Amino acid sequence: MNAPKPAVILIRPQLSENIGTTCRAMLNCGLTELRLVQPRENWLSDKAIAASSGAEELLKQAKLFDSTKDAIADLQRIYATTGRNRFMVKPVVTPKRAAEEMRIHAANGLACGVLFGPERTGLENDDVSLAETVITVPLNPDYCSLNLAQGVLIIAYEWYQAGDPAEPVAMTKGAAPPASKKDLNGFFDHLERELDECGFFRVDEKRPGMMRNIRNMFERADLTLQEVRTLHGMVHELVTYRHRKTETAKE
Amino acid sequence: MNAPKPAVILIRPQLSENIGTTCRAMLNCGLTELRLVQPRENWLSDKAIAASSGAEELLKQAKLFDSTKDAIADLQRIYATTGRNRFMVKPVVTPKRAAEEMRIHAANGLACGVLFGPERTGLENDDVSLAETVITVPLNPDYCSLNLAQGVLIIAYEWYQAGDPAEPVAMTKGAAPPASKKDLNGFFDHLERELDECGFFRVDEKRPGMMRNIRNMFERADLTLQEVRTLHGMVHELVTYRHRKTETAKE
Numbered sequence: 001m002n003a004p005k006p007a008v009i010l011i012r013p014q015l016s017e018n019i020g021t022t023c024r025a026m027l028n029c030g031l032t033e034l035r036l037v038q039p040r041e042n043w044l045s046d047k048a049i050a051a052s053s054g055a056e057e058l059l060k061q062a063k064l065f066d067s068t069k070d071a072i073a074d075l076q077r078i079y080a081t082t083g084r085n086r087f088m089v090k091p092v093v094t095p096k097r098a099a100e101e102m103r104i105h106a107a108n109g110l111a112c113g114v115l116f117g118p119e120r121t122g123l124e125n126d127d128v129s130l131a132e133t134v135i136t137v138p139l140n141p142d143y144c145s146l147n148l149a150q151g152v153l154i155i156a157y158e159w160y161q162a163g164d165p166a167e168p169v170a171m172t173k174g175a176a177p178p179a180s181k182k183d184l185n186g187f188f189d190h191l192e193r194e195l196d197e198c199g200f201f202r203v204d205e206k207r208p209g210m211m212r213n214i215r216n217m218f219e220r221a222d223l224t225l226q227e228v229r230t231l232h233g234m235v236h237e238l239v240t241y242r243h244r245k246t247e248t249a250k251e
Numbered sequence: 252m253n254a255p256k257p258a259v260i261l262i263r264p265q266l267s268e269n270i271g272t273t274c275r276a277m278l279n280c281g282l283t284e285l286r287l288v289q290p291r292e293n294w295l296s297d298k299a300i301a302a303s304s305g306a307e308e309l310l311k312q313a314k315l316f317d318s319t320k321d322a323i324a325d326l327q328r329i330y331a332t333t334g335r336n337r338f339m340v341k342p343v344v345t346p347k348r349a350a351e352e353m354r355i356h357a358a359n360g361l362a363c364g365v366l367f368g369p370e371r372t373g374l375e376n377d378d379v380s381l382a383e384t385v386i387t388v389p390l391n392p393d394y395c396s397l398n399l400a401q402g403v404l405i406i407a408y409e410w411y412q413a414g415d416p417a418e419p420v421a422m423t424k425g426a427a428p429p430a431s432k433k434d435l436n437g438f439f440d441h442l443e444r445e446l447d448e449c450g451f452f453r454v455d456e457k458r459p460g461m462m463r464n465i466r467n468m469f470e471r472a473d474l475t476l477q478e479v480r481t482l483h484g485m486v487h488e489l490v491t492y493r494h495r496k497t498e499t500a501k502e
Contacts, residue, residue, distance in 0.1 A: 025401060030391040055394065089427060089475055093420050096412070137408075138415045140281040143306065150276060150404050157405055161347070161389060191485075198492030200485060213481060221472040230464060234442075234451060238489045241449030 006079075006102050006112040006159060007033040008152055009071050011127055014119045016041035020051025021149035023058040029156035034062040035071045035113070068115065068127050073182035076110040077102070080123055080131035081151055083144050088125070088216050092134045099158035101133070110178060114155055119148050129212040130181070132219045176224035183228045188215055190232060194239050257330075257353050257363040257410060258284040259403055260322050262378055265370045267292035271302025272400035274309040280407035285313040286322045286364070319366065319378045327361040328353070331374055331382035332402055334395050343385045350409035352384070365406055370399050427475035434479045439466055441483060445490050 008026055013019055013036065020043075023034060036043060049056050065071035072078050079098050093101070102112045115131060117123030128134065137146065137154055146154070192211055201207040223231075259277055264270055264287065271294075274285060287294060300307050316322035323329050330349050344352070353363045366382060368374030379385065388397065388405055397405070443462055452458040474482075 021398065024398065027394045028390050028397055028401070053396070053398070089473075089478070091420050094412075097420055138412060139279050140411070143278045145304070146279055147272065147275065147304070150279070150401070153401050153404060154408055157388075157408075160391070161345075194489060195485060198488045200488040210481070213478065214485070217472050217474060217478050217482075221468045223468060227464065227468050230461075231468075234446060234465070235489065237449045237451040238445060238486065239492075241490075 016045040016048035020048035023055040025153035027055040029160040078131040095158040099162040267296040267299035271299035274306040276404035278306040280411035329382040346409040350413040
């Protein structure tokens with residue numbers, strides 16, 4: 001069986017050396033798919049290649065993206081790694097638990113990705129809101145800032161340890177295929193456009209936070225493709241009906 | 252209770268930078284005792300201190316020894332980390348199992364130490380023979396050479412997890428109270444009314460099934476009261492805006 005393995009997605013990594021050591025940690029644990037969103041340095045630098053210590057192939061095959069949304073478009077389950085509480089309404093799991101979940105997702109044919117933020121700051125809240133689930137590594141609360149590659153290693157290590165899934169837990173969704181992140185983001189774009197037009201975002205500064213809250217609700221719902229279509233339809237009908245009615249009245 | 256924590260013992264480490272990153276990994280997991288046997292470079296070099304990234308105190312307190320035997324003289328249980336089978340008659344355990352054992356030893360007042368060999372070659376068999384138990388990290392058999400600090404991290408991480416009471420899953424909802432079923436049903440009524448009016452339910456027989464599907468999505472999202480209010484607001488704004496706009500146009 002060749003179940004899909006989680007992709008490691010580095011968002012705006014600062015140092016090419018850390019991309020190299022990330023590749024080494026990934027390959028140690030059998031992970032091979034690296035995605036990079038706006039890396040600051042050249043990930044094929046001599047430093048990066050030296051740091052990869054033989055895992056150079058992963059650097060060469062790394063896929064480059066302009067945005068986190070693009071980087072996760074074809075995936076179905078996203079985990080965001082954070083060191084501190086973001087107070088979003090989302091499950092927060094340990095690496096071990098996340099690894100067990102990802103094994104089950106893989107067995108069900110769902111492609112997973114794990115987001116890692118820039119070295120200095122970690123993930124932005126907008127990136128966290130793209131994930132269904134947050135991973136926080138239980139660490140010394142007085143000193144919990146992990147080096148980037150160390151963070152990747154722990155997730156990859158737990159994934160490897162979780163081994164083949166003993167009993168794939170079947171999701172009772174019938175034959176309904178899950179929505180990809182692209183499908184979901186398409187809906188969010190549609191919704192945001194309409195909410196914008198109708199003046200839902202009264203105060204401009206509150207808009208990003210409000211959109212994050214809205215995203216979080218729907219991310220948690222673990223939607224199927226059909227359900228995303230239904231949501232599109234609902235929004236479309238809600239906004240166009242009155243318009244149509246008035247048009248007809250005018251004729 | 253202040254049970255003794257395992258000492259990390261680096262045998263002939265080659266690069267001072269790796270001693271620094273080892274300290275960072277140790278402190279991340281609450282380990283504080285570093286012992287060095289014949290380090291090749293100065294473990295208080297600028298490179299080492301920079302690599303320790305704030306865990307400098309551990310570098311400064313590191314104890315220096317001439318031989319592995321001296322370094323373990325006051326300890327009672329020794330684990331040797333090796334990447335390959337040494338064919339010695341000794342138990343070989345996973346990091347997780349070793350961590351559980353060390354927690355038990357500590358509770359019984361036994362001081363433990365974990366040996367790590369030089370970067371290039373790993374532990375010599377003479378050093379391995381000083382240990383009761385071998386730890387081998389289960390890794391990709393085609394690429395199992397861990398960076399020194401990565402190896403330390405995995406042992407330290409498992410040690411921390413073995414004593415951490417963290418729940419594998421926690422929901423971070425801040426102070427947000429969950430929606431009651433009454434709140435939720437109030438929203439469904441509102442939504443159904445509006446969907447009805449705009450003609451979303453084209454075929455009457457399909458209506459109950461469609462409403463069930465819509466309910467299911469939102470039920471799964473485990474909404475807070477505030478989120479239900481947001482949903483009310485969204486639906487309200489979406490349906491009234493065009494109406495308002497047309498009203499204004501008429502005036």
